[in-house]
Amino acid sequence: MKHIFIINTLAKEKEIAKVQKYIKELGTKYHLDYEIYLTKYAHHAKDLAKELSNSETIVYAVGGDGTIFEVLNGLDLQSTMAIIPLGSGNDFYRMIGPKDNLKLLIEKTINGIVKKIDFGKINEKRFLNCSSIGIDSKINFEASKLIHSKGLHKGPAYSLSIIKNMIAPKPFSLRIKIDDDIVLDKEFYIACIMNGSYYGNGAKPSPLSKLDDGYFNVILAYDVRRHEIYSCLLKYLKGKHLDDPRFHFYKAKKITIIAPSDVLGQSDGESEFAIKRELMIRERALKLLVPKDAYFLRSSS
Numbered sequence: 001m002k003h004i005f006i007i008n009t010l011a012k013e014k015e016i017a018k019v020q021k022y023i024k025e026l027g028t029k030y031h032l033d034y035e036i037y038l039t040k041y042a043h044h045a046k047d048l049a050k051e052l053s054n055s056e057t058i059v060y061a062v063g064g065d066g067t068i069f070e071v072l073n074g075l076d077l078q079s080t081m082a083i084i085p086l087g088s089g090n091d092f093y094r095m096i097g098p099k100d101n102l103k104l105l106i107e108k109t110i111n112g113i114v115k116k117i118d119f120g121k122i123n124e125k126r127f128l129n130c131s132s133i134g135i136d137s138k139i140n141f142e143a144s145k146l147i148h149s150k151g152l153h154k155g156p157a158y159s160l161s162i163i164k165n166m167i168a169p170k171p172f173s174l175r176i177k178i179d180d181d182i183v184l185d186k187e188f189y190i191a192c193i194m195n196g197s198y199y200g201n202g203a204k205p206s207p208l209s210k211l212d213d214g215y216f217n218v219i220l221a222y223d224v225r226r227h228e229i230y231s232c233l234l235k236y237l238k239g240k241h242l243d244d245p246r247f248h249f250y251k252a253k254k255i256t257i258i259a260p261s262d263v264l265g266q267s268d269g270e271s272e273f274a275i276k277r278e279l280m281i282r283e284r285a286l287k288l289l290v291p292k293d294a295y296f297l298r299s300s301s
Contacts, residue, residue, distance in 0.1 A: 003027070003034040003110070004052050006045050006071060008063030011087040019062060019086055022103040026110060039067075049074030058082055058289055060109075064089030065129060065199075069268040072119065072126045072286070082109050082289040088154040089269065091198040092129040095211060095296045108291035115297065116284035117211040120195055122267050122277055128286070130199045130206075131279060133172055133257065133265040134190040134221070135233060138165045140200060141264060141271045158201045162233075169229050171222070172263055177256040178218065189229060190221035190236065193255055193279055197239075199269070204239030211296050214283040218250040255279040 005023055007016060020036060027034045037052075039045050045061070049071045053059045055078035061071035062084040075081055084106055085093040093099060120127045142161035146152045152160070171187035178184075194206035194217045206217040224232055224246050235241040242249075255277075262273040290297070 001033070002057045003032050003060065004048075004057050005034065005036045005060045005062055005084070006048050006067070007036065007038050008045060008067040008086065009039050011063060015086055019084065019102060019106070022106050026103070026107055030110060032110070043070060045070035046074035050076075053079035055079060060084050062086050065091055065269045068092055068128055069126075069270055072128055075286075077285060077287075080114055080287040080289050082112075084109065089201070091200070091202065092196050092268075094198045094202075095196050095209075096290055096294045105291070108293070109289060112289050112291045112294070114287050114289050115212065115294075117286050117288050118195055118214060118284060119282050119286045120193070120216065120267075121280045121282060123274070125267060126282075127195070127267040129196040129268050130192065130194045131265065131267040131277075132190070132192040132199075133174065133259075133263060133277075134188055134192070135165055135169050135229075136190055136192060136200060136203075136205075137264050137266045137271065140266045140269060143201075144269070144271065154201050169226075173260055174263070175256075175258045176220070177258075178250050178252045179254050182250070184220070184222075186220075186222040188220060188222045189224055189232075190219065191257065192219040193217075193252075194219065195281075200237070203237040205236055205241075207239045207242065210299055212284055214281060215251040215253060216255065216279070216281055218252050218255065220248045220250075221246060222248070253281045253283075 037048050045067050053076040058080045060082045061068045064087045085099040122131050139161045143157040146157040171189050174188050176184045192205050194209050197206050197209045198204050205219050209217050232246055241247045257277040259275050
C-alpha cells in the first residue's frame with residue numbers, strides 16, 4: 001500500500017517542516033512506501049488526490065477542514081483517506097482525537113484501523129462535516145475574509161465576525177424539504193446539516209452526531225424573536241440547545257433547499273452561493289484510516 005501525504009502549504013512554515021520531518025522518520029521506521037506532496041495553488045489538493053488516489057493508496061489530508069474538503073472531492077473512493085490536522089481549522093478532527101502531539105498522532109494514524117463512514121453530497125460536491133445556510137454561514141464568510149485579507153488568526157477573526165453579524169441579523173427565506181416527507185416554508189436564522197459534531201472554530205451544533213449511522217443531523221432555527229437571537233446563538237454555539245424549543249431537529253438522508261435567489265451557504269467552511277441545493281448522505285461510502293482510540297469509535301453504530 002502506498003501512503004500519499006498531501007500537505008497544505010497555507011500552514012506555518014515551521015509546522016510544514018515539522019510534519020515532513022515526522023513523516024520521513026516514521027516512513028523509515030515502518031518501511032513505508034510513501035510520497036509527500038506540497039500544495040502549490042488553490043485546489044491543488046483536489047487535483048493531487050484525483051491524480052494519485054486508487055485502490056492501492058492511502059491519501060492523507062494534512063491540513064485543516066478545507067484540505068479535507070479538497071482531498072475528499074478529488075478522491076477515488078476505492079482509495080482510503082486519512083487526516084493529519086495541521087493549522088488552526090480542524091473542526092472535523094475533534095471527532096477523532098486530540099492534536100497536541102503531532103508525531104504520535106501521525107504514528108497512531110499510520111498504525112490505525114480503517115472504518116467506513118458517511119459523507120454528504122451537495123449538488124455535485126462532497127462534504128464530510130457540515131453544510132449550512134444562515135447566520136453561521138455569514139459568520140464563516142466574514143471570518144474567512146478577515147483571515148485571508150487581514151491576516152488575523154482564526155479565533156479573533158470568528159469573534160469579530162460574530163459581533164458584526166449579530167448587530168442586525170436577518171433571516172433567510174427558504175423552502176426545505178426533508179426526505180420527501182416534510183416541507184417547511186419559513187424564515188430561517190439557521191439551517192444546518194451536520195455529519196460531524198463541530199464547525200466554526202469549535203461550535204458544537206450537533207453533539208449527538210454519528211459518522212456511520214447513515215443519516216444527517218438537521219438543525220433548524222426559525223420563529224425566533226429578534227431580541228432572542230443573541231442568546232439563542234450562544235446556546236447553539238456551545239451545544240446547549242438540544243432542549244431549546246426554538247430549535248428543531250431532524251434525522252434525514254435527503255434534503256432539498258430552495259431559496260428565492262442566490263443565497264450564501266457553506267460546506268466544510270467553503271462558501272458558495274446557490275438557489276437550489278440537493279443534499280444526500282452517502283452511507284459508509286468513505287474508507288477512513290484513524291487511530292484505534294479515535295473518539296467517534298466509542299459511539300459507532
